[in-house]
Amino acid sequence: MRFPRRLLAANLYIALGLWAALATIVALIVVGVAIFGQVTESAWEKGSLAPRWYALFVGVGLITTFLPMYVAHGQTRRRFGVHAAITVTLMAPAVAAMITLGYLAERGIYHLVGWEQKLTRPHLFTEPTQLHLLFLEHLLELLTWMAAGTLIGAGFYRWQAGGLLTIPVGVGLVVLTQSAIGTELDLPIVDRVLRPDTPQPLGLVIGAGLLSFLIGLALAWTVVRDVPLQNKVS
Amino acid sequence: MRIxxxxxxxxxxxxxxxDGLTFNLAGDKIYGLLGRSGSGKTSLLSVLAAFRRESAGSVRVNGQPVFENADVTRDIIMIRDGGETVKIGTAEDAVYFAEWLRPNWDGDYARSLMDRFELRPKAKVSEMSKGQQSAMGVVIGLASRAPLTIFDESYLGMDVPSRYAFYEAILADYMLHPRTIILSAHLIEEISSLLEEVVIIDRGRLVVHEETETLLSRGRAVTGPADRVDAFTSGFTVLGTRQLGPTKSTMVYGDLDQDQRRQAVEAGLELEPIAMQDLFVHLTGGPR
Known part of the structure; x- marks a missing residue:
């Protein structure tokens, strides 16, 4: 089976563009704060909350845009499923690396200017210098959000409004991973009920993240394995 | 490809x-699939192209089932209004994926078609006019050179010159690269000259499957003095009549044998072919 290089490349190209845009926005905000006040904490920590939503839409887009394209180009759903899984599996570490790179760049700049890169949220890592934990946290988070996106995208593609029912399942997967990581959920409504703030042992975190990822992909596959392409009846 | x-x-x-459709296409021809709105054309083609699974019965291409069968589906492309192959970004994005996923992709031909339809590679397909989106689908459909190429109402929004360019491109490419092409369309008169065989369905059932020539030979306009026209056509299925003064023209459906043709000539009547569109209206039950 061919490696999905073009599917991966197209998604990475967009991810790089969005990362550059995010870095620019964060930099502008930092400059603004520095001009009108005092920079006392990491801005990238807050900016790095955005990629999880991007990850969700990567998952949704894979199903709603690329699945129909694959089938219309004579590829089986099975082949798409494998290509999508490979793409998600490689996209997540790539984006996690971009986020990590953002922390590194911020650290360098803050160090030059003499600001403190203070963290204000609970994480797997306690210092931005713990790059392996920083990368791992975002990797697991992105894997889960992408898998949740594929599930929700599959639900809406197959059942239209009925896809709403997949949202709680997707949220459940995210809660499972983020509860283990111990980060704030930052999910509408859900974070009023659940407030995990204590990271679990590393093995449990990795297990929970991978479990969420695999459950999300497996459920998405059960929805799309024989899904009809939507059409107007004539 | 045999279907x-x-x-x-x-x-x-x-x-x-x-609803219980049975027919066979020998392949390597240009076929027309005709039917009224809601007749089941898109549904039938969706099963043929593995876009969806059949509820019952079977569809085989070259003797093999189609759904989730990569050996068969890689040789099939269906272009339709949904724009699955083109609405993924810019025109060049659509080409980027097509040349990767299509085993017989012809990039030079795709570029020449894009020039012909004046499609800008950097233009976002979803922001193009409806006609340009359709033209982009035509580019992907033709340049894929799939052994089974299906166009389902692929001309929607295209103006007349663009539609004619589409028909010319189909015919020219078919001559150079013979393959099985199925055209589903409502603009019957525009495409009828391309079709070697015609399948007409109505309410999900087969109405007729004939060679185009044979089907057209079943319909005739009988023109002459009204009383003689009435006498001659009395035993036929009448599709419609027009009268101007003493001259009447009646469209009939049915086989005319040599004797009947001779009788018509002897009676001073003219027998002329009628348009496929008129036959289609008759065969699908007239106005609803």
Missing amino acids: DVENLVLRYGDTTAV
């Missing part, structure tokens, strides 16, 4: 879109 459709049924909930 065998056997007792095909496709249901959407309580609605039966295709």
